[in-house]
Amino acid sequence: MNIKIKSQKEIVKIVRILKNQGKKVVTYNGSFDILHLGHIKSLEEAKAQGDILVVLLNSDDSVRKYKGPNHPLNSENERAEVLSAIKHIDYVVNFDELNPKEILKKIKPAVHCNGSDWGENCIERQVVEEGGGRIHILKWQTGFSTSKLMQKIMGARLKPEIKAVFLDRDGTININKPEYTHKKEDFKLFPETVPALKKLSKTDYKIIIVTNQSGIARGYFKEVEVKKLHKWMASDFKKRGIRIDKVYYCPHGPDDNCFCRKPKPGMLLKANKDFGLNLSKSWFIGDGKVDVIAGREANVKTIKIGEKTPKDLKLEPNYYAKNVLEAVNIIIGAK
Numbered sequence: 001m002n003i004k005i006k007s008q009k010e011i012v013k014i015v016r017i018l019k020n021q022g023k024k025v026v027t028y029n030g031s032f033d034i035l036h037l038g039h040i041k042s043l044e045e046a047k048a049q050g051d052i053l054v055v056l057l058n059s060d061d062s063v064r065k066y067k068g069p070n071h072p073l074n075s076e077n078e079r080a081e082v083l084s085a086i087k088h089i090d091y092v093v094n095f096d097e098l099n100p101k102e103i104l105k106k107i108k109p110a111v112h113c114n115g116s117d118w119g120e121n122c123i124e125r126q127v128v129e130e131g132g133g134r135i136h137i138l139k140w141q142t143g144f145s146t147s148k149l150m151q152k153i154m155g156a157r158l159k160p161e162i163k164a165v166f167l168d169r170d171g172t173i174n175i176n177k178p179e180y181t182h183k184k185e186d187f188k189l190f191p192e193t194v195p196a197l198k199k200l201s202k203t204d205y206k207i208i209i210v211t212n213q214s215g216i217a218r219g220y221f222k223e224v225e226v227k228k229l230h231k232w233m234a235s236d237f238k239k240r241g242i243r244i245d246k247v248y249y250c251p252h253g254p255d256d257n258c259f260c261r262k263p264k265p266g267m268l269l270k271a272n273k274d275f276g277l278n279l280s281k282s283w284f285i286g287d288g289k290v291d292v293i294a295g296r297e298a299n300v301k302t303i304k305i306g307e308k309t310p311k312d313l314k315l316e317p318n319y320y321a322k323n324v325l326e327a328v329n330i331i332i333g334a335k
Contacts, residue, residue, distance in 0.1 A: 004084035004091055011054060011093045012106045024050030026136075028113040029100040029124075031058040032079050033072040038141030040086070046113040047088040049136050054091045054107065055083055056100045065269075066098055066299040068161055068278040098265075098279075098299050101127045109133050116140045121316035123296040161278045164245075165200060165331060166268060166295065168286035169211035172305055172324055173197070176287070180215035182225045184232045192325035194240055200328050201243040205282075206275055209247045210267040212290070217253035226251070246271060263293035268300065285327045292317045303327040 006014065015025050028046040032039060032055070047053040057080055063072045072079065080092045095103045104112060104124055108131030114122045116137050125135050170176040175188045200207055209230075216223045230247045237244050248267040250260040260266035272279055284295030287305040292315050295302035302317035305327060321327035 002081060002084050004089065005080045006091050006093050008093055008095070008103055008106065011091055011103075014091065015052075015054070015107050015109075018052055023052050024110045025052045025054060025107065026050035026111045026113060027054050027056055027100075027104065027107060027109040028138075029056035029058070029095075031063045031067065031072055032083055033063070033074055035082060040088075041141055042113075042115075042138045043086060043088045045138050046136075049111040049113065052090045053088055054093060054109070055089050056103055057083065057092055057094050059094045059096045062096050062098060065272065066279040069276050070161060071278075098297070099123050104128055105131065107131075111136050113138050117301075118318070121318075123299075161281065162206060162275055163204070163278050163281040164206035164208050164271065164275065164283075164300075165328075166208050166210050166271070166282065166284040166286075166300065167324070168262075168284075168288065168291045169209050171287035172285060172291075173209070180213075180220050182213075182215060182221040182229055184229055184236075187229065187233065190323060192323040194242065196323075196325035196328040197237065197242040197244075198240070199325075199332065201241065203332065205331070206245045206271075206277070207243055208245055208271050208275075210262070210271070210284075210294075211247070211249045212262050213249045213251055214253045214261070216251040217256060223251055246274070262288075263290040263297070265294045265298035268294060268298040272298070283331050285321075285324060285331075289315050303330060 018025055026046055026049045057076065060072055060076045076094055080094065083089055083092045093103065101124060104127045109128065110133050112124055112128045112133055113136045114124065122135065128135055167173055170181055173189060173193045174181065175190060177186060181187055213226050215221050216226060226249055234244045234247065248270060250258065250267060252258040252261050271277065279299045282300040283303060284291055284300050285303045285305065292302045292304055303319045303321050304317040305321050305323060308320055319330050321330060
């Protein structure tokens, strides 16, 4: 029996005892599928932030949800055993969700470490700060990549990784009017939309539109009208040399408590299931805070169009952009 590998119930009790002893508990999460020197350096830096380092390990199901069917190569038990052999790590605990927010609520670490690619405004920030802790951004380890290692090892046997750019509809690609847009006559594109989507269509990203359409639930228009608009929209874009791979919409109202209405990530997770996406390499472009939250909940990087979100809301995206073309340029530049 490995004394470093614990269940969530066990680690909560252990952490409580350690805190009573005055120990500073640090957490760091990840899949840690193929360990490389970059991981070791990051783990060493994480341990230096306190007395006890608890690694929160994505379960196999969790990894597949956000990295796609190629991952993981090693099972959660194998990954946990390997991590437990590293001297910087005191405990390892698995979690099944897309992100570690639930286990962080239970542990309430003094410090939670995160990679620089996600930044201080990572999805864990609010939970950690509410528990009295802080976020520490680890130094970027240049030249190390698990994905590149997998490509070297597996070569042609690996299925191509599928990634997506999710786009909000109203206010992002078309002008958002006070009245609900459900007819093609009222569907007016921003000037930047066509050049942006043409450029994006030349990449290997799936282009997926996700939109809340509560006007259906409110009785303002029928669902068939939304489907008709989206069919026309896809056809019109195709004539312009633009590829739209899928449109998802939520027909429910704010009080329906569904899982698909943004800010919940249901539509993104449905797309993930349909396409077998690597969510960690996908993006969400939207003009509202609900888009940012939905994207972060699904573990995709987010770009908010328009005004900046007040920092006290802890909802900052990974990037801001003036319009959808600038957002697409950010994505292409980050490849």
